[in-house]
Amino acid sequence: MKFLGFLFVPLISGQNLTNPEIEGFFPVEREAFDAQDASDNDMRQISSMGTFLAYMLCPPGNPNNPDWCNSFPVTVGNDKIWSPKHLVNTVMTSWGCNCFPQNKALPFEEKKKRFSRLAPGTNGEPVDGIDQACTVLAKRNRCILMDNAEASSGMTLGKCDYTYPYHFYYNPDTFVSICGPRTAPQMYTKERLHTDERYCQRDICFADRELAESVVSFLESKGMNLLEYYIAYRGQFQRSTDDGSDLGCVPKDLNVEKDQCCGTFIPAGRSPFDSATQKCCNDQVVNIGSEKEQIYCY
Numbered sequence: 431m432k433f434l435g436f437l438f439v440p441l442i443s444g445q446n447l448t449n450p451e452i453e454g455f456f457p458v459e460r461e462a463f464d465a466q467d468a469s470d471n472d473m474r475q476i477s478s479m480g481t482f483l484a485y486m487l488c489p490p491g492n493p494n495n496p497d498w499c500n501s502f503p504v505t506v507g508n509d510k511i512w513s514p515k516h517l518v519n520t521v522m523t524s525w526g527c528n529c530f531p532q533n534k535a536l537p538f539e540e541k542k543k544r545f546s547r548l549a550p551g552t553n554g555e556p557v558d559g560i561d562q563a564c565t566v567l568a569k570r571n572r573c574i575l576m577d578n579a580e581a582s583s584g585m586t587l588g589k590c591d592y593t594y595p596y597h598f599y600y601n602p603d604t605f606v607s608i609c610g611p612r613t614a615p616q617m618y619t620k621e622r623l624h625t626d627e628r629y630c631q632r633d634i635c636f637a638d639r640e641l642a643e644s645v646v647s648f649l650e651s652k653g654m655n656l657l658e659y660y661i662a663y664r665g666q667f668q669r670s671t672d673d674g675s676d677l678g679c680v681p682k683d684l685n686v687e688k689d690q691c692c693g694t695f696i697p698a699g700r701s702p703f704d705s706a707t708q709k710c711c712n713d714q715v716v717n718i719g720s721e722k723e724q725i726y727c728y
Contacts, residue, residue: 479567479638480522482598482607484515486642487656489605498655506661514656521660524668526561527554527679528568532672538593549592554679557667559648560659563641570637573691573700577633584625596631598639609635619696633695640698 488499503512511517523530534551537544550568571592578590587594597611597618609632610617617623618632649659670676688702692710703715710716711727 479641480515480518482638483522483642483645484518485600485607486646487518488514489602490600491602492605496655498657501657504657506664511657517656517660521560521656521668522564523548524670526557526564526667526669527674527677528552528556528561529564531669531674536591536593547593553674553681554677555682557677558663559651560645561667563644563648566644567637567641569701570633570640570698572688572702573693574630574633574637576689576691576702577700578626578630581626581630584627585630586627590626590630590633592634594630594634596635598635607639609639633698633700636696636698 488495499514502514502516503510505511509520511520521529528551530548531551531553532548533553534549535546536549538547539545550564550571552565552568556562556565575591581590596609598607598609599612599615600607601612608615610619618628618635623629623632645656649656652659654662667677669679673679686704687706688704690705690710691700691702692715693699693701693713699713701715703710708715708717709723709727711723714722714726716722716726
């Protein structure tokens with residue numbers, strides 16, 4: 431298994447990232463691919479946001495995929511990109527101010543080995559729609575940490591943070607990825623989930639799915655696929671520093687303590703706010719004393 435940024439990429443059916451004859455990373459078996467069926471390592475990688483996004487852009491096995499999904503490997507500048515998933519990894523670990531910046535990485539331990547794993551975080555104003563989607567994910571992640579701070583029951587892998595694995599499966603008959611295991615696809619949408627672990631998994635999964643859907647929608651609005659967009663804008667929006675300072679990223683609200691969260695869990699809609707100046711009414715954050723307070727709170 432190779433580690434690329436925030437993605438753990440399994441070598442499926444003998445595939446190798448460094449082999450130019452390999453056509454992508456996707457499993458070729460005609461069956462639903464479910465994290466429930468994999469080892470803990472595979473579960474952790476297959477449930478990542480990057481896999482969600484890659485599967486939405488180029489659903490494995492879909493005969494109607496756009497031509498660019500089958501154009502790999504391609505060379506962009508001095509780099510060779512081997513597959514749609516490799517492209518997603520390249521973009522999402524180096525884009526704008528807020529897409530998985532290296533200075534926000536979380537410590538991670540596996541089999542007594544310690545390393546860092548990229549996670550959502552913000553360093554400044556978003557530079558485009560992809561960076562905006564990452565900014566929203568960082569807000570969702572703040573609330574995941576707060577909402578699940580006391581999680582204990584069923585938490586087999588420690589505290590709830592962005593590194594915690596969840597279940598999603600890809601159905602090759604419908605070409606759709608959903609949050610939840612294959613054996614119980616509606617599990618995360620139930621009102622009562624029985625264990626804290628499932629609430630944690632639900633929150634991360636739907637936040638990841640929201641980001642993937644937002645990126646797909648943004649690309650559609652631009653009339654471009656991810657490869658075209660990357661080639662056109664990498665010189666403008668791809669950062670070369672851990673904190674995006676080369677793009678002029680400047681953190682804001684450093685002195686504002688956002689201590690509560692507001693919004694829906696499904697679909698993902700939780701956002702942090704400062705309870706000293708704001709309040710939550712009908713799943714909306716409003717400024718105290720504003721016109722919106724009159725609309726949403728009374």
